[in-house]
Amino acid sequence: MKAARIHSNGGPEVLRWEDVELPPPGPNEVRVRHGAIALNFSDINVRRGGFYIAKPLVFPVTLGNEAAGVVASVGAGVTSVKPGDRVGYVGVGGPFYENTGSYCEERNVPASCLVKLPDGLSDEQAAACMLKGLTAACMINRIWRPKAGDPVLIHAAASGVGVLLTQWLKHLGAKVFGTVGSAEKADFVRRYGCDHPILYRDVDFVSEVKRIAPGGVVCVFDGVGEDTFMKSLDCVRPFGMLINYGNASGHVPPLDLLLLAKKGSLSVSRPAFSSYIADPQQMRDNFAELFDLVVKGVLKVEVSKTYRLQDVADAHRDLEGRAFFGSAVLVP
Ligand SMILES: NC(=O)c1ccc[n+]([C@@H]2O[C@H](COP(=O)([O-])OP(=O)(O)OC[C@H]3O[C@@H](n4cnc5c(N)ncnc54)[C@H](OP(=O)(O)O)[C@@H]3O)[C@@H](O)[C@H]2O)c1
Secondary structure, eight states: OEEEEESSSOSGGGEEEEEOOOOOOOTTEEEEEEEEEEOOHHHHHHHHOSTTOSSOOOSSEEOOSEEEEEEEEEOTTOOSOOTTOEEEEEOOSSOTTTSOOOSBSEEEEEGGGOEEOOTTOOHHHHHHHHHHHHHHHHIIIIIOOOOTTOEEEETTTTSHHHHHHHHHHHHTTOEEEEEESSHHHHHHHHHTTOSEEEETTTSOHHHHHHHHSTTOEEEEEESSBTTTHHHHGGGEEEEEEEEEOOOTTBOOOOOOHHHHHHTTSOEEEOOOHHHHTOSHHHHHHHHHHHHHHHHTTSSOOOEEEEEEGGGHHHHHHHHHTTOOSSEEEEEO
16 A cells, blocks of 8 residues: 655655555444545645644654545444445544544545545545535534625635635625635636635735725635734624634734724634534534535535645645645545
């Protein structure tokens, strides 16, 4: 069995394509033959090391938290799935940054973390949409849901999470402003329902939002973090919400709560998708809702690029270089 592993933290060059022994699945475990593996920004964070890691990594580390494929064999006590079933998983329980291991051809995972994939959803699509779609769902279902006509701002609207948020919020009737890093990305997000793409590298996004919606937006969805967070407070109308869900540009600085009062009684939320799937029944219900929206075509999941798993270093370079449109996946 081959896996892409790191033996130290560092740049994409630390990723190595290696032979690894995989024992048969233990009790309550399932051996999954991966058909497609997700690329997530958190993989970059683990590869780089730093503030995300709660305790020192034990090298070598196989990166990755999310994959789709087929059940190859099952260990003692497993009744929920059988060989041949198509399945997916996002995390295998425990801290997200510690229990990685999906950048490989096959993996033993606890049966409890698996969901069956519906017909009509390919392995590539599943790998592209599970974590990112559940992150969007977590914000919309648990933190802030638009009323028809509500203006919202999505930063990095062409990102993996951003393009799903754009479609979902548009489906619920929101008027969507979306920041993007290039004219090509602006065209891309327009196709997914973004009403007002804003080239935030070229223009001041606060002025642009206020030009079109003088009162500001009701909610900002921010996965960019350091570069956008503080300025985003100036886009939100009184009693509105700023959700910071990611740090693609870096960690958000500490926030003086009094500032929220001064800016108009604003709220700030910092969700982690892992809390959204912590309860097993809730996890299955959440997956069912997401898959239903994808299979019905409400959320279009088009994989923008596939990389061979052994070329994962190239994929990391592109991800860090902001070259992705929507989601790309790894194929073993
Ligand atoms: N809270 C959670 O549970 C959760 C779940 C999933 C993801 N996340 C986080 O959310 C963020 C977005 O995830 P994603 O999967 O949507 O990411 P992605 O598809 O890789 O997109 C990231 C985008 O952010 C923008 N960006 C701005 N500054 C950047 C910089 N300095 N370096 C790289 N990209 C930069 C780029 O878009 P432009 O070129 O358009 O600027 C880039 O394409 C990540 O930080 C991720 O870790 C959090």
